[in-house]
Amino acid sequence: MHIHTLIVGGGPGGLACARTLAQQGIQTLVLERKKIIGPKVCAGGITWSGLISRVPEKLAEKSFPIQHIRTPWQKVRIEEQDPIIATVNRRQLGQYMAKQAAEAGAILRTGVMVREIKEGTAIVQDRVNGKKEEITFDHLVGADGSSSLVRRHLGLTSKRLGIGINYQIPGDLQQMEWHLDNRLFGNGYAWIFPHSDTVSIGAYADNQTMNPKELKSSLLAWARKQGFDLDNHRARAEYINYDFQGWNFGNTFLIGDAAGLASGLTGEGIYPAIISGEQTALTITNPRHSSKTMDELISKHDKHSRMVTLSGKNGFLNFLLAELVTLGLRSGMIKFNKLEMAV
Numbered sequence: 001m002h003i004h005t006l007i008v009g010g011g012p013g014g015l016a017c018a019r020t021l022a023q024q025g026i027q028t029l030v031l032e033r034k035k036i037i038g039p040k041v042c043a044g045g046i047t048w049s050g051l052i053s054r055v056p057e058k059l060a061e062k063s064f065p066i067q068h069i070r071t072p073w074q075k076v077r078i079e080e081q082d083p084i085i086a087t088v089n090r091r092q093l094g095q096y097m098a099k100q101a102a103e104a105g106a107i108l109r110t111g112v113m114v115r116e117i118k119e120g121t122a123i124v125q126d127r128v129n130g131k132k133e134e135i136t137f138d139h140l141v142g143a144d145g146s147s148s149l150v151r152r153h154l155g156l157t158s159k160r161l162g163i164g165i166n167y168q169i170p171g172d173l174q175q176m177e178w179h180l181d182n183r184l185f186g187n188g189y190a191w192i193f194p195h196s197d198t199v200s201i202g203a204y205a206d207n208q209t210m211n212p213k214e215l216k217s218s219l220l221a222w223a224r225k226q227g228f229d230l231d232n233h234r235a236r237a238e239y240i241n242y243d244f245q246g247w248n249f250g251n252t253f254l255i256g257d258a259a260g261l262a263s264g265l266t267g268e269g270i271y272p273a274i275i276s277g278e279q280t281a282l283t284i285t286n287p288r289h290s291s292k293t294m295d296e297l298i299s300k301h302d303k304h305s306r307m308v309t310l311s312g313k314n315g316f317l318n319f320l321l322a323e324l325v326t327l328g329l330r331s332g333m334i335k336f337n338k339l340e341m342a343v
Contacts, residue, residue, distance in 0.1 A: 003029040003107075005284060006122060006137035008114050008150050010037045013256035013273030014143030015097035016054075020281035022104035029135070030101065031124060033144075035111045038094020040238070043166055043193045043200045045176075046270055047340045048083040054274055059093055060086035061196040064176040067336060069326050071180045072319070076330045084336050085176060087195045093270075114144070117153040139284050140252045143277065146241035148258035158260065160243035160305070162188070163212050164267050165219055166202035167233045173199050180326065182318040184218040186210040187311035188267075192226070201228050204240070204267040209312045212237060240267050242308070244301055247294065253280045261297065265304035268341050272297055300341055 005021055007014045010032030021028045046055060048063065057063075063083035069076040078084070102108055115132070116123040117140070125132045142150025146158065173194040180189045188205030203219040210218075216235060223230050241257045242264030256262070256273030263272070275297055282289045311318040328334030 001133065002136045003027055004137070005029070005139040005141060006031070006135060007141040007143055008122070009143030009145060009148075009256075009258065010034075010094070010098065010108065010110065011040065011143060011145065011256065011273060012093065012097060012270050013258075013277035014141065015094070015101045016274040016277035017141055017143060017255060017281045018101040018106035018108070019097070019104045020278050021284060022101060022106040024281070024285045025105075026281075026285060028101075028106040030106060030108045031112045031114060031122075032108070032110045033113045033127065035127075036091070037098045037108070037110060038091035040090050040094075042090050042238070042270075043164070043191055043202055043267075044087045044090055044195060045085050045191075045193050045200075045268075046088055047085055047268070047337070049337045049340065055088065055093065056096075059088050059096060061089060062087050062174075062194050066176070068175055068177045069180065069329065070177065071322055071326050072183075073323055074326050074330065076326055078329055078336055080336070087176075087193050087200070089195065114149055117149065138251065141277075141280060141284075142252070142254045142258040143256055143273070144258050146239045146257045146262075148241075148254065150252065151254055151258050154249055154252060154254070156245050158241045158243045160241070160260070160264060160308075161207045162204055162240040162242060162262070162264055162267050163207050163210075163215055163237060164202060164204045164240055165212070165216055165235055165237045166200055167223075167228075167230050167235055168195075168198050168200055169228070169230070169233050170197065171199040172197060179222065180322040181222075182315050182322065184222055185215065187308060187318045187322075188215075190219060190222055201226075201230065206264060206308050206312055207239075209318075240264075240269060242301070242305060244298065244305070247276060247280065248283065253284070255280050261301055263301065263304045263341050264308040266339065266341075271341050272301065297341070304341070
C-alpha cells in the first residue's frame with residue numbers, strides 16, 4: 001500500500017494534521033496503536049484563549065473564569081470575565097477530532113502498531129490478528145507521543161522529560177486549584193481539576209528534580225490533607241517530552257510530544273500538538289508556507305524550558321520564583337495567559 005502522507009499516532013496533533021491535509025485533497029492515513037481513539041492520561045485542562053477557537057464549547061465539561069493558586073505563603077484567587085481554563089474528556093475530544101478528520105477524507109486505522117521504519121517504508125502490525133504489512137509513503141509525520149518511534153528513527157533522544165501522575169475519581173466540585181510547593185513537587189505543581197462527574201487529582205514535575213516514585217508519594221500525602229483518599233483508586237502516569245530538537249526533517253515531521261513541544265513548565269500538551277499538527281500539514285501542502293506560527297510556538301516553548309532550567313537549579317530559587325510569579329498574578333502584573341503556550 002502506498003500513501004502520500006502517513007501519520008503515526010491518532011492524538012490531537014495527528015488528527016489535526018490529518019484533517020488539514022485531507023481538506024487540501026492530500027491522501028492521508030493515520031495509524032493509532034490503541035483500539036479506541038482518544039483516551040490518554042491527562043488532567044483534561046485546555047486553555048480558553050488557546051483552544052476555544054478549535055474546540056467547540058459543547059465539549060467543555062466545566063469552564064472556570066476563576067483560578068485558585070496555593071503556595072506555602074500565598075492563597076490567590078484570579079478572576080477574569082471569560083473562562084481561563086476548561087476541562088474536557090479526552091475520549092470525547094479524540095472522537096470529535098477523529099470524526100472531523102474522517103469527514104474531510106482521511107483514512108483512520110486503529111489497533112495498528114508501527115514496528116519498524118525504513119526509508120520511505122513502515123512495517124506495521126495489526127494488534128488483533130498479528131498480520132504484518134508494508135506501507136510506503138511520500139511524507140511521514142510522527143505524532144506518536146513522548147516515546148515516539150518516528151523520533152528515534154530520526155536518531156533523536158529525549159532527555160528532558162516531565163512526569164504527570166493523575167487520578168480520576170468520582171466527584172462534583174466547582175473550584176479549580178493549582179498547588180505550588182517545592183518541598184512536595186519540586187519545580188512542578190499539584191492540581192484539582194473538576195470535570196462533569198469526576199475530578200482529576202494529580203501532580204506534575206520535571207524528572208530532573210523529582211523521580212516518579214517521589215512524586216507519587218508526595219501526591220498521595222498532599223491529597224490526604226486536601227480531603228482526598230486516593231489509596232483505593234488507580235494512578236495513571238505519563239511522561240511528557242519537552243526536549244525539542246526540531247520538527248521539519250525534509251519528508252519527515254514531528255509534532256506535539258513526539259517533537260518535544262509540550263511545555264516543560266506546565267505540562268501543557270494539547271495546544272502545541274494541535275498547532276504543530278496544523279502547521280505541519282500546511283507545510284506538506286506548500287513547502288514555502290510561512291513558519292511564523294511555528295516560530296512563535298517554539299519561542300514560547302523555549303521560554304518555558306528556560307524557566308524549568310532556572311527553577312530547577314536549587315530549592316530556594318524555585319520557591320522564590322513560584323512566590324514571585326504568584327504575586328505577579330495576584331497583583332495583575334502577570335496575566336494568566338502569559339503562562340500558557342498559546343501564541
